[in-house]
Amino acid sequence: MTLTAAAFTARIEALRPPPGRDRVRMGDVFGLAKEFGDLPLAELDILLDSGNHLVRVGALRIMGNQAGAKRTSESTRADLFALYLRRTDRIDTWDLVDLSAHQVVGAHLRDKPRDVLYDLARSPHWWERRIAMFATLALVRAGDADDTFALAEMLVDDPHEYVNTVVGGMLREAGKHDRARLLAFLDEHAATAPRVVVRFATEHLEAEERARYLAARRASGDS
Structure with a gap:
């Protein structure tokens, strides 16, 4: 062939x-x-x-x-x-990003400096910001959630829905490894973050705990 x-x-x-x-x-x-x-x-x-x-x-x-x-x-x-x-x-649609950002970018950076992720997170293009966040899936799976939480701090108020969904999704994955850190993040941001971030980030929490964070978001007004 x-x-x-x-x-x-x-x-x-x-x-x-x-x-x-x-x-x-x-x-x-x-x-x-x-x-x-x-x-x-x-x-x-x-x-x-x-x-x-x-x-x-x-x-x-x-x-x-x-x-x-x-x-x-x-x-x-x-x-x-x-x-x-x-x-x-x-690589400018959400599905193209999610196909391999974690394998090609994230996995490559497991034993290297991650400055490029922060450069991407500051990009004016939403898909590059999504790449930065989704790439950290490989790091989280290797037991390192530091960059996931740090990038989530940068992107938690992002104006684009496809960045919101990946921030929430990666927070959820990071929370599987470091629940206390996820809860601390939510305690600080749940009331003001876009609702989809809170919804995705809390998917694996107990029903009562999840309801509390979603109620905090509703109390501040939806966006």
Whole structure:
């Protein structure tokens, strides 16, 4: 099989929705991403330029798979990280971000300085702010929630819904590892944070505790 961007694009464009559905199944896209798992970085760069959303979905799935594979060298992971950050202009929807920000960006930074996350968190582009937050999932899974809470402090009042949802979601994940820190964050911010942040962050709390934080948000007025 020829591992080129053109060949992958042709295979994506040949996909058809199953009977009774109006969308191509993501499982079929992910299956093709597995077939093209060794696609070179230069070809992945070409795919990220595509105007076809599913092609970019496939490209980012491949990047995430490559970054997470045990056989991938550290130099290749560094190259994937660099490509991802260079092409954030093409990773501009919530689903594209969530496909591999944690694998390509977050996992790469587990043993490295995380300054780039704070640069992304200050970006005028909401999807780069989402990347910063979602990337910390890899750090949380490794037992390190410091950057999740620090970035949540920066982004807790963000004006964009897709940043609000990821802040709340990552707080929830961090809270599984450090419940006391999550509760302290909520004690400080629940009354004023966007409601969706509080709703997502409290999903795994006991019903009575969750109701208390949501009531604090309602008491201050919804936004």
